[in-house]
């Protein structure tokens with residue numbers, strides 16, 4: 001089923017995105033990695049060698065995303081699957097009473113811009129291309145997978161911007177799935193708990209250890225490959241659509 005499949009993965013140079021790129025390639029797919037010019041995307045594509053291309057993309061830019069889609073067509077001739085992993089994590093309380101300072105509005109806007117609007121930008125621009133595929137026996141033309149976070153549901157202190165951005169991704173999942181249903185394009189969102197990636201590794205190891213202890217089972221950070229396996233299952237299972245799936249070892253984050 002994956003043989004010849006063409007995927008585009010945003011944030012594909014690192015963490016959950018990179019694991020997804022590797023899994024799609026392992027299954028016989030071809031992949032376009034979209035990530036910031038400053039990311040290790042070029043080296044990643046070189047390491048992975050065949051059936052992979054890197055395109056420098058800021059997901060908030062219409063021009064960049066259109067360019068990535070054109071490269072996808074030029075190199076691989078079609079697009080079947082989009083996986084949106086690009087994202088940033090920011091943390092600040094709504095008001096810092098010690099410094100007598102409100103939340104910086106630019107930081108709030110940037111978080112929404114990348115995590116929510118960037119995801120929407122990629123979906124809106126790629127849907128037309130996926131819709132050009134001939135339908136399979138089930139009428140399916142392709143799949144879009146988004147990445148939210150459990151912070152969309154149990155946002156912690158300091159996560160107003162991050163949680164709002166991820167809740168937006170959860171909120172748009174069903175309406176976009178409905179918008180694209182007639183074309184046979186499915187839309188599913190994954191809400192990961194805590195995964196060991198460079199984003200998580202910004203935290204000091206003792207903080208990571210104490211976070212791990214809050215995960216009921218298995219009491220550890222998720223491996224990025226476990227995220228990639230869920231992406232694979234979503235692609236394989238035609239009944240999954242319009243839904244957000246928590247992937248969190250039953251974690252409910254504390255305030």
Ligand SMILES: NC(=O)C1=CN([C@@H]2O[C@H](COP(=O)(O)OP(=O)(O)OC[C@H]3O[C@@H](n4cnc5c(N)ncnc54)[C@H](O)[C@@H]3O)[C@@H](O)[C@H]2O)C=CC1
Pocket residue numbers: 010011012013014015016017034035036039057058059060085086087088089114118147148149150191192193194195196197198199200
């Ligand atoms: N690691 C974790 O525990 C969790 C991660 N997530 C989400 O999963 C997604 C992937 O995160 P990780 O792999 O952990 O982080 P990461 O920091 O390892 O990877 C994120 C990638 O997104 C890219 N990126 C950032 N802004 C971009 C932009 N404007 N345009 C294009 N690419 C951009 C970065 O360059 C980076 O390569 C993010 O959306 C994150 O919010 C959600 C829940 C938990």
Ligand SMILES: C[C@]12CC(=O)[C@H]3[C@@H](CCC4=CC(=O)CC[C@@]43C)[C@@H]1CC[C@@H]2C(=O)C=O
Pocket residue numbers: 089090091149150151159162192193194195199200201202203
């Ligand atoms: C986003 C997430 C939870 C966080 O808020 C942190 C982030 C790792 C980097 C961080 C460093 C800090 O000093 C403040 C907190 C945070 C922004 C975490 C990575 C994954 C977490 C998540 O999405 C959980 O669902």
